[in-house]
Amino acid sequence: MTQQDNARRRIAAGIGRPLLAIALALSIGLVIIRIAGEDPIESYKALIGGAFVGRSSIENTLVRSIPVIASGLAVAVAFACGMFNMGVEGQLYLGAFAAVWVGFTIKGLPPVLHVLLSMGLAAVVGAAWAYLPAVARIKWGTSEIVTTMMLNYVAQYFTSYLVSFPFKEPGDLQQTPAIFRSAELYELSAASRLHVGLFLVVVFAVVATFLLKRTALGYEIRMTGLSPSVSRCSGISTDRTAIRAMLISGAIGGLAGAIEILGVHHRFINNFSPGYGWDGLAVSLLAKGNPLGILLAGVFYGGLQSGANIMEFATDVPKQLVDSLRAIIILFVAADFTGLKIFKRKPKLPSGSAQSHRKEVKTCGRSV
Amino acid sequence: MASEYVLEMRGITKIFGPVVANEDVNFKVRRGEVHALVGENGAGKSTLMKILFGIYQPDAGEICLNGKRAVIKSPSDAIGLNIGMVHQHFMLVPSFTVAQNMILGVEPRKGITLDLAEAEERIRELSGVCGFTIDPEARIRDCPVGVQQRVEIMKALYRGADLLILDEPTSVLTPDEAEELFEIMRTLTHQGKTIIFITHKLREVMKTAQHVTVLRKGKTVTTLPIDETCEQDLALQMVGRKVELYSGKDEVKPGEEIVKADGLRAMDKYGRWCLKDIGFTVRAGEILGIAGVAGNGQDELVDVFMGLKKLSKGRIEIDGRDVTGKTSDVIRSLGVGYIPEDRYERSMIRDASVAENMLLGFERDERFNGFGLKTDAIKKWADKLIHEFDVQPPLLDVPAGSLSGGNAQRAVMAREFALSKRVIIACQPSHGLDIGSIDFVHKQLLDRRRKGYAIILISSDLEEMLYLADTIAVMYKGELISSFPNRDVDEKRMGLLMAGVRDAEPEEEAR
Numbered sequence: 001m002t003q004q005d006n007a008r009r010r011i012a013a014g015i016g017r018p019l020l021a022i023a024l025a026l027s028i029g030l031v032i033i034r035i036a037g038e039d040p041i042e043s044y045k046a047l048i049g050g051a052f053v054g055r056s057s058i059e060n061t062l063v064r065s066i067p068v069i070a071s072g073l074a075v076a077v078a079f080a081c082g083m084f085n086m087g088v089e090g091q092l093y094l095g096a097f098a099a100v101w102v103g104f105t106i107k108g109l110p111p112v113l114h115v116l117l118s119m120g121l122a123a124v125v126g127a128a129w130a131y132l133p134a135v136a137r138i139k140w141g142t143s144e145i146v147t148t149m150m151l152n153y154v155a156q157y158f159t160s161y162l163v164s165f166p167f168k169e170p171g172d173l174q175q176t177p178a179i180f181r182s183a184e185l186y187e188l189s190a191a192s193r194l195h196v197g198l199f200l201v202v203v204f205a206v207v208a209t210f211l212l213k214r215t216a217l218g219y220e221i222r223m224t225g226l227s228p229s230v231s232r233c234s235g236i237s238t239d240r241t242a243i244r245a246m247l248i249s250g251a252i253g254g255l256a257g258a259i260e261i262l263g264v265h266h267r268f269i270n271n272f273s274p275g276y277g278w279d280g281l282a283v284s285l286l287a288k289g290n291p292l293g294i295l296l297a298g299v300f301y302g303g304l305q306s307g308a309n310i311m312e313f314a315t316d317v318p319k320q321l322v323d324s325l326r327a328i329i330i331l332f333v334a335a336d337f338t339g340l341k342i343f344k345r346k347p348k349l350p351s352g353s354a355q356s357h358r359k360e361v362k363t364c365g366r367s368v
Numbered sequence: 369m370a371s372e373y374v375l376e377m378r379g380i381t382k383i384f385g386p387v388v389a390n391e392d393v394n395f396k397v398r399r400g401e402v403h404a405l406v407g408e409n410g411a412g413k414s415t416l417m418k419i420l421f422g423i424y425q426p427d428a429g430e431i432c433l434n435g436k437r438a439v440i441k442s443p444s445d446a447i448g449l450n451i452g453m454v455h456q457h458f459m460l461v462p463s464f465t466v467a468q469n470m471i472l473g474v475e476p477r478k479g480i481t482l483d484l485a486e487a488e489e490r491i492r493e494l495s496g497v498c499g500f501t502i503d504p505e506a507r508i509r510d511c512p513v514g515v516q517q518r519v520e521i522m523k524a525l526y527r528g529a530d531l532l533i534l535d536e537p538t539s540v541l542t543p544d545e546a547e548e549l550f551e552i553m554r555t556l557t558h559q560g561k562t563i564i565f566i567t568h569k570l571r572e573v574m575k576t577a578q579h580v581t582v583l584r585k586g587k588t589v590t591t592l593p594i595d596e597t598c599e600q601d602l603a604l605q606m607v608g609r610k611v612e613l614y615s616g617k618d619e620v621k622p623g624e625e626i627v628k629a630d631g632l633r634a635m636d637k638y639g640r641w642c643l644k645d646i647g648f649t650v651r652a653g654e655i656l657g658i659a660g661v662a663g664n665g666q667d668e669l670v671d672v673f674m675g676l677k678k679l680s681k682g683r684i685e686i687d688g689r690d691v692t693g694k695t696s697d698v699i700r701s702l703g704v705g706y707i708p709e710d711r712y713e714r715s716m717i718r719d720a721s722v723a724e725n726m727l728l729g730f731e732r733d734e735r736f737n738g739f740g741l742k743t744d745a746i747k748k749w750a751d752k753l754i755h756e757f758d759v760q761p762p763l764l765d766v767p768a769g770s771l772s773g774g775n776a777q778r779a780v781m782a783r784e785f786a787l788s789k790r791v792i793i794a795c796q797p798s799h800g801l802d803i804g805s806i807d808f809v810h811k812q813l814l815d816r817r818r819k820g821y822a823i824i825l826i827s828s829d830l831e832e833m834l835y836l837a838d839t840i841a842v843m844y845k846g847e848l849i850s851s852f853p854n855r856d857v858d859e860k861r862m863g864l865l866m867a868g869v870r871d872a873e874p875e876e877e878a879r
Contacts, residue, residue: 214740216731223728226717232676233714234728235700 021332050310051303059192065302070256071280081245087148089277090155095122095254103179126254134246174270195263380429407583408802452524499555623652632682657837705788718769774805
């Protein structure tokens with residue numbers, strides 16, 4: 001009985017807190033819009049309507065959420081192991097490029113096979129890109145937070161170079177030739193360009209859940225994340241586990257790029273990602289690393305993006321407002337984390353605050 | 369009327385969720401006495417003291433200091449009311465000097481500069497009061513544990529403490545150091561200080577306290593003057609039933625050599641030798657006790673043995689297999705059970721469920737891992753383990769961090785005994801446990817000994833060592849300075865050895 005209660009409470013907290021963060025952010029947005037002299041209600045109507053009302057809105061939202069969800073899953077797998085993969089954006093770029101390369105160079109493959117091959121190479125490239133910082137962390141203790149982040153620039157500029165010179169399609173645009181039809185992901189809707197990537201990310205989320213909760217590797221990943229020292233003492237090779245988690249994370253990051261490009265753009269366009277990898281980080285944080293939660297949070301984030309465009313058309317509120325909202329949401333979700341930690345630590349530090357300071361000085365004179 | 373009680377805690381109740389940690393607890397301490405507070409783990413001793421020190425707020429009840437009602441909202445309030453606490457884990461900055469540590473947070477100033485001279489002066493003054501001297505300029509990291517403890521005590525006095533709480537102070541000390549601590553406690557009470565002495569060791573209670581209060585299951589059982597009670601009586605009061613500690617032990621004839629270690633050398637992270645040429649053997653059905661004060665290389669010895677630390681030299685063999693330089697996963701897969709001292713650093717993951725914790729080290733076992741983990745098999749197995757070892761509450765889905773110390777230790781033992789094939793390493797297995805659990809742990813270890821396991825026991829508890837071990841080796845500064853069959857030692861000689869005094873008695877022999 002109590003166990004069920006506990007589980008229910010945990011789930012409630014898991015959903016409740018992010019919702020609270022969202023509600024707070026939206027109310028702050030309200031104030032911002034008001035100060036800017038616009039009508040907040042109208043603006044929000046446009047935002048939400050543009051995101052979730054009507055078939056085309058929903059489809060647009062889903063298109064935007066696909067890469068975000070995949071990136072979120074990538075972050076979550078690494079995070080379960082206590083590793084911060086801030087490099088999803090870079091893995092996404094390289095993965096996308098690898099997929100496109102397979103897509104336009106290899107000719108005459110049957111459709112499914114061609115897609116699989118493209119995605120396979122994207123996964124390998126993404127994993128390899130995540131492997132470097134993982135090994136640096138294990139061998140020399142280099143912070144993977146810094147290295148993964150720095151490698152993003154390397155990846156992004158490297159792909160920039162590739163589409164500007166060796167693989168540039170003749171013409172003015174910095175883009176590669178289009179991929180063959182056989183490498184394209186099946187399109188569900190021509191108008192919104194919604195594609196089967198949607199189902200793929202749902203499958204990914206289910207697989208990620210299974211991996212983390214129901215396999216020995218996932219168990220080792222989670223235990224290593226919860227306590228590396230205990231895991232090591234219990235005979236889990238924590239180094240190997242951490243590297244594996246990063247490999248999987250990087251592979252998903254590469255796949256995120258592949259799905260976006262094979263499904264929507266059908267060619268590599270310079271700087272095509274508006275920060276999907278970063279949105280993935282945010283979404284993962286919002287969902288506390290729960291893969292199914294990432295599906296929901298990803299759709300929400302996608303909705304904010306696509307709704308923002310509509311809002312900008314319909315009112316005078318610029319879509320950058322939504323960037324602020326997203327930042328504020330993350331701030332609240334993160335604040336919730338640190339807030340708890342401070343709360344827990346407090347009792348352990350008897351002398352530290354300025355207040356206790358004064359009192360102690362006073363007693364000092366009185367003593368002995 | 370000035371109360372004869374310096375402290376009265378009345379009707380203290382503290383509830384954490386479903387757990388009642390303190391229920392209507394009454395606790396009175398007379399001025400100038402040593403008042404022992406005893407009870408099993410989870411009896412509510414530390415909760416009560418944390419309430420007194422302002423770390424927790426009581427849900428009901430009141431605290432009176434010197435007959436006046438006091439509200440203690442934070443540790444700084446408590447310090448302001450002249451209460452001092454010496455925690456089990458010292459709160460000192462190792463790279464600072466004694467004087468610097470002493471004044472941390474209450475720095476005396478001269479203008480805008482620190483007046484260290486003044487601080488050192490006051491420390492010398494206090495030394496007179498306490499009956500011990502400390503060099504104010506010594507660095508903490510160079511001080512032995514016993515001295516660090518004195519620094520902690522003096523730190524509390526420096527902040528004006530009249531009522532001192534000592535939380536299991538002897539658990540880190542050698543027998544001799546403990547004696548010296550008792551002497552200091554006597555001096556302090558003669559100076560009019562009052563001491564609350566939290567301990568598990570009833571012998572120490574009988575030796576030092578004037579009154580003793582027993583807590584059981586969050587309630588006050590009794591408060592007695594020390595001359596109206598005895599160890600057995602206190603044990604009975606604490607546990608609520610009769611426990612026979614250190615009852616008999618079977619003769620077991622040791623079999624073949626299972627563990628062989630030879631010439632082990634290793635360095636600590638500062639590049640100093642922490643293991644110097646250590647060699648020993650453990651046979652089937654034998655318990656090798658490694659005695660010594662904590663911090664003399666025992667941890668490092670365990671680490672190299674478990675493959676958690678690199679050996680510079682030497683060779684380790686388990687069951688005829690050379691495992692030198694193998695990592696922990698290989699060693700564990702050979703069936704070496706490991707019961708570490710620090711549970712939540714080494715054997716139990718606080719935030720993982722009990723079931724998940726019971727799977728540690730077994731996750732690749734084909735009984736539990738096929739295509740994905742076999743959840744049902746794991747549940748069934750974990751359930752069996754925690755029932756066999758009577759882990760309370762017997763729930764699989766609660767986080768391991770919610771278990772009390774004794775129950776967490778039972779869970780660890782259940783898992784490690786299930787994993788071990790022939791070898792068990794137990795480090796301070798009864799550290800911080802209550803009498804009932806200690807008895808259980810001892811019985812389990814002896815049972816495995818009977819079944820022909822080779823057991824390495826590392827403990828700084830002499831009584832436990834003399835009871836369990838067949839052979840005792842004393843570790844001092846990274847060396848095994850002496851090794852002998854259990855029957856050849858007495859506590860006094862062990863105490864000397866643990867303090868590094870190599871005696872010249874003839875039976876010293878290295879094996």
